[in-house]
């Protein structure tokens with residue numbers, strides 16, 4: 001088994017530079033310990049050990065490491081343990097009996113009133129009469145914890161917790177040092193929030209003890225992110241919700257009657273792989289049906305090194321649907337996270353809701369922006385300055401801490417450029433310098449992508465074009481003035497959805513044969529529950545407390561899909577995670593009602609499958625997809641064989657491969673293109689100079705009417721692609737019946753960086769089963 005030196009070096013650097021540990025550690029005066037996850041093959045456990053834990057401790061003893069260095073033992077989603085080891089000890093461990101892999105722990109980061117109507121969920125009740133079946137579904141959320149007092153977790157009308165639920169409600173001392181200290185008492189669960197646990201050992205081993213004056217060592221959410229994601233997935237309906245009057249209405253999660261179980265793995269200093277794996281173990285053991293993880297480990301993390309992918313494999317094997325964000329690193333290509341095919345990878349789109357706030361200039365010109373800060377300037381034109389002109393700092397235009405000259409800012413509206421530092425922090429800097437308001441202008445890096453924040457002073461955010469026009473006024477007028485007009489909440493914005501610029505984009509950098517993201521869901525300006533521990537901006541200086549907050553990210557789109565998966569699970573308890581994902585994907589839409597194609601904010605043009613995957617989710621259609629592309633965990637093992645993973649790497653990803661003592665069959669050819677995925681992708685070699693042909697084999701399972709004949713139609717947007725489907729007609733005569741077909745795609749010789757797209761539709765005249773196709777020449 002290989003040790004991944006680069007990652008280890010990176011971890012050490014994170015330690016020293018990022019966490020400010022004493023420098024002498026870096027120079028070897030003391031051994032630097034960091035957390036490794038040691039994967040073991042239990043079938044090789046010597047018989048004289050009573051239980052795996054004893055074996056784990058013995059393994060550490062064998063390299064003269066005290067079992068005190070062990071953080072967790074794992075038995076459900078992997079076999080093995082997490083321990084604090086030096087680099088030398090880590091390489092010794094991997095030579096020991098039964099050890100499959102020794103991998104440095106990774107660090108992960110945390111990447112609604114209107115959404116139910118926007119998604120058509122107000123119509124779903126007719127289609128989903130047995131709402132009781134939803135109350136049997138448990139959505140597990142791994143995040144920053146939960147604020148249990150949030151009304152989104154009110155359990156009115158819910159029956160007893162589902163039988164067989166094995167979760168717990170771990171209490172912990174109430175947090176200290178928060179403003180609203182009368183309220184939060186001990187952490188309690190109810191019939192809505194049926195479980196809550198926290199996992200801090202890996203974090204504390206890496207970072208040091210949790211400072212309970214800053215965050216609570218309990219499942220309580222001191223950040224807000226976890227309360228937001230959990231309430232988005234399955235929050236109860238709360239009437240009269242809003243943020244400062246913005247986005248008013250009834251806030252509700254996607255599956256209002258599903259139960260929520262929260263696993264806190266993210267702390268002020270981040271989320272660590274050993275805690276995530278331990279939380280996934282518990283969630284699987286507790287009996288969740290859906291797992292929602294709004295976390296990402298970046299675009300470089302291969303499956304065998306990724307605790308989320310490893311835990312998800314075991315969860316999927318147990319029939320648990322796992323949903324993760326695509327990441328917020330868009331619009332750059334190859335910016336995706338969470339690319340494993342057994343995970344649902346969700347990008348972000350906008351809603352049809354906006355929060356307009358206009359900048360009117362002294363010359364009478366008027367530019368539209370967005371804002372969540374309601375303020376009435378009564379049309380008064382105030383002196384207006386460019387931050388770059390009222391600062392001595394080289395990057396004065398960015399409104400970094402301490403860079404604005406109060407004498408030149410007081411009482412004025414200040415234009416700050418977006419980028420580098422936090423958007424809300426820029427406003428805080430203007431406010432501290434005595435500014436009256438801020439115009440936050442996008443530069444080329446963000447284009448026309450507008451994201452609202454609960455700023456600390458009257459602010460409007462404008463796109464690049466408006467920002468440039470406003471700046472040319474600022475630079476040419478001798479006495480520039482401006483005012484901001486806040487217009488509240490507007491719904492019915494068209495076109496919507498559009499792909500958010502920040503949403504991470506394909507191609508898939510690990511396995512180009514699998515198109516990612518899988519789909520998009522609402523992730524821009526989403527209203528959902530919030531923590532009572534901190535204000536809506538998350539800044540310590542923000543002493544406002546809100547029950548709901550509006551935030552954006554693929555972290556927000558992921559729990560939308562988790563909640564929808566809970567509804568589908570309730571409607572179709574026998575569907576596998578892959579069938580649920582297929583239903584969501586093949587019924588997703590890629591065009592507006594007027595026929596126009598889904599747009600991308602980043603380009604202002606049509607979006608592609610690298611931006612939106614199969615398209616935007618349409619839950620009502622997903623309830624009856626007609627046909628599904630189903631998959632078993634054995635298919636994923638074949639896929640890993642197709643990736644030429646070593647036996648150890650496969651066993652590292654999949655506990656199943658250990659229990660079955662799985663080996664790839666050298667006489668068999670494993671094609672990545674035969675994974676029965678609901679989309680089609682590949683990368684062509686641009687240097688080959690001749691056409692390349694790829695053959696995909698797929699199988700459809702009839703989950704619709706007992707009998708029917710589906711006809712194929714394939715199309716592409718490029719003469720460089722030729723697509724043939726054989727047979728082009730599939731007749732089904734009973735429910736559950738499976739039929740196979742092949743798709744042959746020939747890509748002409750094209751220069752590198754060419755992309756071409758297509759789609760395959762199977763239709764019986766009523767149901768359309770649509771798959772996207774995406775090809776890139778590299």
Ligand SMILES: *[C@@H]1O[C@H](CO)[C@@H](O)[C@H](O)[C@H]1NC(C)=O
Pocket residue numbers: 171185186
């Ligand atoms: C919280 O729990 C602690 C210990 O479990 C207990 O002593 C205390 O009385 C509880 N406080 C409230 C307000 O319930």
Ligand SMILES: *[C@@H]1O[C@H](CO)[C@@H](O)[C@H](O)[C@H]1NC(C)=O
Pocket residue numbers: 299300333334335509
């Ligand atoms: C991953 O993202 C980095 C920037 O964060 C980028 O430079 C790199 O090209 C991406 N990786 C791949 C494999 O494309």
Ligand SMILES: *[C@@H]1O[C@H](CO)[C@@H](O)[C@H](O)[C@H]1NC(C)=O
Pocket residue numbers: 358360366367368485
């Ligand atoms: C600015 O323009 C918008 C629409 O373009 C309009 O609704 C608004 O009233 C205008 N504001 C002013 C102050 O002219």
Ligand SMILES: *[C@@H]1O[C@H](CO)[C@@H](O)[C@H](O)[C@H]1NC(C)=O
Pocket residue numbers: 386388389475
């Ligand atoms: C303000 O800054 C801009 C851009 O840096 C510059 O072009 C302009 O001359 C400055 N104006 C003043 C009055 O300094």
Ligand SMILES: *[C@@H]1O[C@H](CO)[C@@H](O)[C@H](O)[C@H]1NC(C)=O
Pocket residue numbers: 391392402403404405
């Ligand atoms: C900026 O420069 C001026 C003089 O050029 C000086 O008076 C002022 O203190 C400087 N401000 C900051 C924030 O350094």
Ligand SMILES: *[C@@H]1O[C@H](CO)[C@@H](O)[C@H](O)[C@H]1NC(C)=O
Pocket residue numbers: 642643644672
């Ligand atoms: C796996 O190895 C085979 C044989 O060397 C090769 O043809 C194939 O391209 C490899 N697949 C991948 C995904 O690297």
